[in-house]
Structure formats: structure tokens, C-alpha cells
Amino acid sequence: MPALTPPEIPAGSLAASGQPTLTVGGGALLRPWLIGDAQAVVEAFGDPAIQRWHVRRADSVDEARGWIRRWQGTWGDETEGHWAVAGADTGTLLGRLSLKAWNLTDGTAEVAYWTVPAARGSGICPRAVTALAEWALGEGGFHRLELEHSTANEASCRVAAKAGFEAEGVRRGAALHVDGWHDMHLHARVAPE
Numbered sequence: 001m002p003a004l005t006p007p008e009i010p011a012g013s014l015a016a017s018g019q020p021t022l023t024v025g026g027g028a029l030l031r032p033w034l035i036g037d038a039q040a041v042v043e044a045f046g047d048p049a050i051q052r053w054h055v056r057r058a059d060s061v062d063e064a065r066g067w068i069r070r071w072q073g074t075w076g077d078e079t080e081g082h083w084a085v086a087g088a089d090t091g092t093l094l095g096r097l098s099l100k101a102w103n104l105t106d107g108t109a110e111v112a113y114w115t116v117p118a119a120r121g122s123g124i125c126p127r128a129v130t131a132l133a134e135w136a137l138g139e140g141g142f143h144r145l146e147l148e149h150s151t152a153n154e155a156s157c158r159v160a161a162k163a164g165f166e167a168e169g170v171r172r173g174a175a176l177h178v179d180g181w182h183d184m185h186l187h188a189r190v191a192p193e
């Protein structure tokens with residue numbers, strides 16, 4: 001059954017262009033993950049707030065290496081993009097930013113993130129989300145990026161607002177957390193016409 005519209009992002013084009021490294025400002029950058037980040041990922045997932053909102057823990061460096069290998073492979077599959085937020089000079093891990101659930105036909109994807117406890121409160125996450133959204137909705141060719149967080153996660157709502165993702169509504173009982181079902185606040189940023 002032939003489609004009546006062309007795909008927003010031609011299949012193969014993002015894999016061919018390779019995953020970009022992006023400048024975030026304030027001495028940080030977004031870069032592809034390195035296997036050497038595994039220890040820092042284990043430490044990040046020891047944080048109760050990351051466990052609470054990402055509903056996962058890391059039990060060993062080996063397990064984190066496995067996650068990183070998967071994060072490194074999804075760009076070539078054109079299914080997801082995963083970046084480490086890192087100090088440009090130090091290489092220290094400051095956080096994680098992902099573009100998940102790619103739909104190349106409609107040009108859509110979902111943004112997810114965390115920052116390590118020591119890096120919180122200085123605006124690094126909204127700056128990183130802004131840099132990624134500007135690349136994705138520009139050169140990357142995406143049309144619409146969605147971002148959602150539990151209605152109980154006010155810090156994440158601030159990140160969305162500061163990165164220019166407009167609130168679109170609440171999806172009731174949409175995500176299971178350790179303490180039960182949470183209503184999820186949906187935000188989105190759409191490419192300019």
C-alpha cells in the first residue's frame with residue numbers, strides 16, 4: 001500500500017551522517033557514550049532520585065558496560081540516540097540525554113534525561129536539552145520532539161519549560177513507578193514551519 005507522503009527523514013540518512021557531538025555551553029558537551037563511562041553510570045544509578053524517576057538500578061560495572069554497548073548501537077539501527085553530557089575539558093560525566101522512539105516517517109522522537117547529583121541546579125540539563133532539540137529539529141531533520149515526566153517531578157517540568165517544550169496535557173496513569181501509577185505531563189517542541 002504506497003504511502004501518499006514521503007518520510008520526514010529518509011531511512012539510512014542519520015546512520016550515514018553519524019552521531020554528532022554537540023556543544024552545550026558552560027564547559028559541557030554532548031558526546032556519544034564511551035565504555036569507560038561505565039563506573040560513572042553505576043554511581044549515577046546509585047542516586048535515589050535517578051532510581052525513582054528512571055525505575056532502574058545498576059548492579060555492576062559489567063551491567064553498565066552492557067547498557068553502554070546497547071546505547072552505542074542504536075544510532076546505526078536508527079531507533080534511538082544516546083549521549084553522555086560531559087565536561088568538555090575534564091571528560092567527567094555530568095548527565096545523560098537520549099532521543100528515543102524514533103519514527104522516521106513522521107519525524108518524531110522522545111527526549112529523556114538525568115543529571116548526576118553534583119551537577120544539579122546549575123541549568124546544565126535545560127542547556128543540553130536545548131542544544132539537542134536545536135540540532136534534532138534543524139540539521140537532524142526531526143519534525144516534533146516529545147518529552148514527558150511524572151506530574152510529581154517538578155524539577156523535570158522546569159527543564160522542559162526552560163528548553164522550550166510547551167505543555168500539551170496530562171496522560172493519566174501512564175507510567176508505573178515503584179510507588180504506583182503516575183500521571184505523565186506531556187510537553188513537545190515542533191520544528192518551525
Ligand SMILES: CC(C)(COP(=O)(O)OP(=O)(O)OC[C@H]1O[C@@H](n2cnc3c(N)ncnc32)[C@H](O)[C@@H]1OP(=O)(O)O)[C@@H](O)C(=O)NCCC(=O)NCCS
Pocket residue numbers: 049050053054113114115116119120121122123124125126148149150153154155156158159162
Ligand atoms: C530533573 C533534572 C534532570 C534537572 O537537571 P538540572 O541540570 O539540575 O536542571 P536545572 O539546574 O535547570 O534545575 C531544574 C530545577 O530543579 C530544581 N533544582 C535546583 N537546584 C536543585 C538541586 N540542587 N537538586 C535538585 N533540583 C534542583 C529547581 O527547581 C530548578 O528549577 P529553577 O531553575 O526554576 O529553579 C535533575 O534534577 C535530575 O536528574 N533529577 C533526577 C532524575 C530525573 O528527574 N530525571 C527526569 C525524569 S523525567
